[in-house]
Amino acid sequence: MESFFALAHGVTVALQPMNLLFALVGVLLGTAVGVLPGIGPALTVALLLPITFKLDPGGSIIMFAGIYYGGMYGGSTTAILINTPGESASMATALEGNKMAKAGRGGPALATSAIGSFVAGTIATLGLAFLAPTLVELAVQFGPEDYFALMCVAFVTVSATFGDSPVRGLTSLFVGLALGLVGIDKLTGQARLTFGVPELLDGVEVTTLAVGLFAVGEALYVASRRHIQEEVLEPVRGSLWMTKEDWKRSWKPWLRGTLFGFPIGALPAGGAEIPTFLSYSAEKRLTKYPEEFGKGAIEGVAGPEAANNASAAGTLVPLLALGLPTSATAAMMLAGFQQYGLNPGPLLFAERPELVWGLIASLFIANTMLLVLNLPLVGLWVKLLAIPQPWLYAGILVFATMGTIAAKPSVVELTMLGVFGVLGFLMRRFDYPIAPVVVGLILGPIAEAQLRRALSISLGDPMILLQSPISATLLGIAVIALILPFMLKGLNRFKMQED
Amino acid sequence: MTTPNPRRVDKPGLLIALALLVLAGLIWQDMSSLQLSSVYGLGPKAMPMVVSIGLAILAVGNAVSAFRGELPERESLRWTPILLIIGGLALLIAFVEFNVGFIPATAVLFACTSAAFGRRAFIIDLVIGLVAGLVIYLLFAKLLTLSLPMGPLERLIGA
Amino acid sequence: MSHYRKGLWRGMLAAAAVAGFVTTASAQMAELKIMAPAAPGGGWDQTARSMQQALTQSGLVKSVQVTNVPGAGGSIGIAQFVNGAKGAGDQLMVMGYVMVGALLTNKSPVTLDQTTPIARLTGEYEAIVVPANSPIKNAKDLAAAVKADPAKVTWAGGSAGGVDHIAAALFAKAVGADPTKINYIPFSGGGESLAAILGGKVTAGIAGYGEFESQIKAGKLRLIGLTTPAGKGTAEMPSLKDQGVDLEIANWRAVVAPPGITAEQKKALSDTIDKLVKSKEWQEILQQKGWDDAYQSGDAFAKFLTDDQVRTKEVLTSVGLVKS
Numbered sequence: 001m002e003s004f005f006a007l008a009h010g011v012t013v014a015l016q017p018m019n020l021l022f023a024l025v026g027v028l029l030g031t032a033v034g035v036l037p038g039i040g041p042a043l044t045v046a047l048l049l050p051i052t053f054k055l056d057p058g059g060s061i062i063m064f065a066g067i068y069y070g071g072m073y074g075g076s077t078t079a080i081l082i083n084t085p086g087e088s089a090s091m092a093t094a095l096e097g098n099k100m101a102k103a104g105r106g107g108p109a110l111a112t113s114a115i116g117s118f119v120a121g122t123i124a125t126l127g128l129a130f131l132a133p134t135l136v137e138l139a140v141q142f143g144p145e146d147y148f149a150l151m152c153v154a155f156v157t158v159s160a161t162f163g164d165s166p167v168r169g170l171t172s173l174f175v176g177l178a179l180g181l182v183g184i185d186k187l188t189g190q191a192r193l194t195f196g197v198p199e200l201l202d203g204v205e206v207t208t209l210a211v212g213l214f215a216v217g218e219a220l221y222v223a224s225r226r227h228i229q230e231e232v233l234e235p236v237r238g239s240l241w242m243t244k245e246d247w248k249r250s251w252k253p254w255l256r257g258t259l260f261g262f263p264i265g266a267l268p269a270g271g272a273e274i275p276t277f278l279s280y281s282a283e284k285r286l287t288k289y290p291e292e293f294g295k296g297a298i299e300g301v302a303g304p305e306a307a308n309n310a311s312a313a314g315t316l317v318p319l320l321a322l323g324l325p326t327s328a329t330a331a332m333m334l335a336g337f338q339q340y341g342l343n344p345g346p347l348l349f350a351e352r353p354e355l356v357w358g359l360i361a362s363l364f365i366a367n368t369m370l371l372v373l374n375l376p377l378v379g380l381w382v383k384l385l386a387i388p389q390p391w392l393y394a395g396i397l398v399f400a401t402m403g404t405i406a407a408k409p410s411v412v413e414l415t416m417l418g419v420f421g422v423l424g425f426l427m428r429r430f431d432y433p434i435a436p437v438v439v440g441l442i443l444g445p446i447a448e449a450q451l452r453r454a455l456s457i458s459l460g461d462p463m464i465l466l467q468s469p470i471s472a473t474l475l476g477i478a479v480i481a482l483i484l485p486f487m488l489k490g491l492n493r494f495k496m497q498e499d
Numbered sequence: 500m501t502t503p504n505p506r507r508v509d510k511p512g513l514l515i516a517l518a519l520l521v522l523a524g525l526i527w528q529d530m531s532s533l534q535l536s537s538v539y540g541l542g543p544k545a546m547p548m549v550v551s552i553g554l555a556i557l558a559v560g561n562a563v564s565a566f567r568g569e570l571p572e573r574e575s576l577r578w579t580p581i582l583l584i585i586g587g588l589a590l591l592i593a594f595v596e597f598n599v600g601f602i603p604a605t606a607v608l609f610a611c612t613s614a615a616f617g618r619r620a621f622i623i624d625l626v627i628g629l630v631a632g633l634v635i636y637l638l639f640a641k642l643l644t645l646s647l648p649m650g651p652l653e654r655l656i657g658a
Numbered sequence: 659m660s661h662y663r664k665g666l667w668r669g670m671l672a673a674a675a676v677a678g679f680v681t682t683a684s685a686q687m688a689e690l691k692i693m694a695p696a697a698p699g700g701g702w703d704q705t706a707r708s709m710q711q712a713l714t715q716s717g718l719v720k721s722v723q724v725t726n727v728p729g730a731g732g733s734i735g736i737a738q739f740v741n742g743a744k745g746a747g748d749q750l751m752v753m754g755y756v757m758v759g760a761l762l763t764n765k766s767p768v769t770l771d772q773t774t775p776i777a778r779l780t781g782e783y784e785a786i787v788v789p790a791n792s793p794i795k796n797a798k799d800l801a802a803a804v805k806a807d808p809a810k811v812t813w814a815g816g817s818a819g820g821v822d823h824i825a826a827a828l829f830a831k832a833v834g835a836d837p838t839k840i841n842y843i844p845f846s847g848g849g850e851s852l853a854a855i856l857g858g859k860v861t862a863g864i865a866g867y868g869e870f871e872s873q874i875k876a877g878k879l880r881l882i883g884l885t886t887p888a889g890k891g892t893a894e895m896p897s898l899k900d901q902g903v904d905l906e907i908a909n910w911r912a913v914v915a916p917p918g919i920t921a922e923q924k925k926a927l928s929d930t931i932d933k934l935v936k937s938k939e940w941q942e943i944l945q946q947k948g949w950d951d952a953y954q955s956g957d958a959f960a961k962f963l964t965d966d967q968v969r970t971k972e973v974l975t976s977v978g979l980v981k982s
Contacts, residue, residue, distance in 0.1 A: 046703065171519065174554050181546060185818075186844055187537055190534070190535050191765075192543065198729065198733050198737065199729055201730035201733065202728070216584075216588075219615075220585075224576040226577070322856065389616050389617075390615075391618075393612055393615075393616055394624070397587070398612075401591055406647060409647065409648055414588070418588045418589070421588070444546070444550075454540075455541045456538075457843065457859065457860065460539060535978060538809075538839060
């Protein structure tokens with residue numbers, strides 16, 4: 001009950017006209033940078049810190065919250081419209097979302113993404129307000145072995161993005177794993193596969209790979225076959241708005257996405273990518289329209305988008321409750337807090353309740369503001385697709401390279417973008433699925449590092465993976481998820497023979 | 500999936516298999532040159548080994564499907580647009596490397612890509628690209644104080 | 659090389675001696691470029707941008723531009739700085755202890771000896787903590803545990819070869835255990851290692867004091883000791899040295915100038931930094947960010963930099979992270 005009063009008070013703080021203005025500036029800025037690949041909310045907050053220094057703490061933290069949520073929206077808008085995920089967590093959205101946009105269903109895709117983000121953001125922010133202390137106790141119980149087991153679950157579900165040939169799907173995945181090896185080995189500090197190029201020491205940037213494979217690769221592919229099939233984009237075919245059918249197909253994925261996103265986001269090493277993949281593959285398995293997946297299924301947009309936003313709120317759980325910055329953006333928000341001599345952590349709730357609840361309330365307001373701003377814009381956004389094709393693709397490439405230049409102004413990075421573009425083109429031409437490459441790059445290094453940490457703690461005893469109840473459960477789920485499809489297939493065959 | 504000519508060996512498919520094999524070898528070679536190992540638990544060589552072996556197996560798998568001619572059919576393609584886009588990217592990289600500046604680099608990429616998609620108004624597109632580059636530059640370099648590549652044009656604005 | 663550097667130090671000694679007296683005479687600098695060899699947001703970037711803020715607000719420099727060259731613990735930034743800014747008297751690069759180790763482990767062809775040392779600005783001592791419910795109560799307990807079996811004492815800290823890792827190795831060495839046998843587990847990012855410590859997944863944690871401060875105050879972590887000099891400890895902030903563990907180390911940040919600048923250019927830069935450190939604006943920033951003033955310039959800093967490089971190489975070699 002106490003929390004309710006505190007939250008209500010927080011809302012009155014956040015609703016002050018000045019703070020509303022800060023929230024508005026925040027969501028606008030966040031959306032603007034979110035659409036740019038490579039420039040995320042973290043970088044924006046970092047760059048704005050010195051500017052906001054003069055503002056009062058409440059106002060600027062509210063603005064940061066707006067940037068944070070706004071960035072999520074922006075990232076998915078470009079993923080849907082121009083197949084350029086603004087950040088790695090929007091990759092799953094691009095898979096189905098862009099297909100929908102090309103089929104003239106960009107409007108519903110954007111709408112389900114916006115409403116799904118709102119629903120997930122709201123539920124997750126409620127979770128943040130009321131469950132943070134409990135959740136965080138559970139989250140710190142997650143050891144390296146448990147993270148490794150979680151990665152195993154994620155790896156198993158990746159097969160949902162494989163397409164129809166397991167060999168080609170696995171090939172893509174292993175190319176991604178190979179790319180994940182590049183750089184300094186986290187546990188011994190040695191360089192692997194860097195060939196003496198210092199820029200490679202930090203490894204392959206996920207956004208560079210994703211933008212190269214998705215955006216540049218697609219531009220090359222479409223350009224190369226223009227003479228065969230002129231790509232005609234109709235911005236709107238059917239309804240601009242979500243139909244009753246769309247609503248019916250969206251609401252469950254929204255909720256399921258939230259359930260994936262919030263808890264995993266709250267884990268100190270959980271991140272936003274894994275829940276989006278999990279949500280995507282869950283929706284693919286549960287859908288009544290499996291034939292639409294890969295061609296623009298609305299569930300494939302609704303689920304991952306909700307997961308993405310819910311995980312953003314989840315990340316704030318360890319930040320506010322423990323002072324643990326578990327993502328780049330959270331680290332910047334921590335720096336923002338510290339700028340005013342505030343230390344997030346167990347004491348912040350007790351010492352400065354008005355700030356914490358003000359922040360949580362402003363997350364609600366930022367979320368609502370984004371919905372109100374974005375829904376009317378859907379019509380405008382899809383008009384982007386009506387831009388003549390040469391300019392549209394030229395713009396996409398300018399976008400893609402600009403993000404890379406701004407984030408890491410190096411020739412090596414730009415060359416990688418080009419090489420990944422060519423790779424993406426070849427993979428499209430020879431019908432290799434693209435998403436597993438990015439998945440491999442994201443999951444591979446985490447899985448490796450966590451397994452090695454676990455084994456270092458256990459002095460090399462692999463039984464640690466089974467002794468931890470969390471890890472044992474997750475590994476069990478992974479095994480079931482791996483075997484179940486085969487068993488079901490066998491069962492079906494059996495049944496057919498019966499008939 | 501039905502293939503019209505299942506007996507025909509797919510040459511590009513074999514090339515892909517070969518490329519995977521080369522990649523596997525490269526990873527193996529790099530792995531064996533690692534000097535330091537972890538004191539406890541798994542060392543830095545385990546993962547490269549797994550990936551390398553996996554890639555080698557997949558190379559065989561891909562080769563088998565190439566021999567069976569199982570790869571999906573491909574349509575003819577035109578090289579000019581591809582070269583135009585890659586050329587635009589190469590010019591952009593060169594412009595960044597040789598300090599020609601962000602705005603001209605953006606303009607060239609824009610115009611090249613647009614040409615790749617069949618537009619014949621290179622000069623007009625170049626101007627559009629310049630304006631777009633200028634707007635982006637002002638937004639990022641001035642508003643967010645990001646350090647974008649500087650050339651003569653950018654210095655002129657900066658001064 | 660060493661001959662050249664000796665000459666440099668002598669020049670700097672002179673510069674430092676003069677700098678103390680001639681302050682107001684030198685005019686305001688028109689332009690200064692500060693490179694942060696890291697992405698926006700990290701410690702070096704924050705230092706660079708704080709300098710920018712203080713320098714312009716106090717009117718010491720008319721226009722300050724911060725550039726970011728991220729990558730590999732600063733290895734990429736320093737390469738670009740040494741090669742690209744040679745002889746430029748209006749450029750500085752922020753660096754720190756982490757770079758010393760990173761250049762060694764990354765086998766960087768460019769070294770700090772090629773730069774012109776200007777001044778050390780801030781420092782932060784390392785803290786060793788254990789979970790609140792740990793049987794280890796003080797440095798003596800931890801020392802005994804490490805000595806008994808270094809494998810069983812797991813340390814959570816930052817990247818391999820970084821200051822946390824070095825401090826853990828030095829701890830083992832100081833208590834008479836084999837530093838190559840420490841079970842150090844590097845985590846990416848402070849949040850992840852803090853979670854592992856709080857969750858009791860590791861025996862002890864090591865990082866800059868600031869990362870643990872609020873957890874210690876909330877009673878979730880027990881502070882075993884700080885790597886402060888002897889006699890500097892208090893009841894709440896015990897020093898390891900006072901507890902009989904000979905370990906003193908600080909994670910410092912400093913600025914260096916490009917190679918090949920003239921003595922006048924160096925003096926101008928040193929003077930500007932000297933005035934910056936004494937400015938009200940800078941002192942305010944130090945307080946807000948919780949950074950300790952560790953100002954040291956001229957000769958003393960150049961010697962410090964060389965000494966720390968030698969010591970770091972020794973430690974990293976003894977842990978097996980650098981092959982000699």
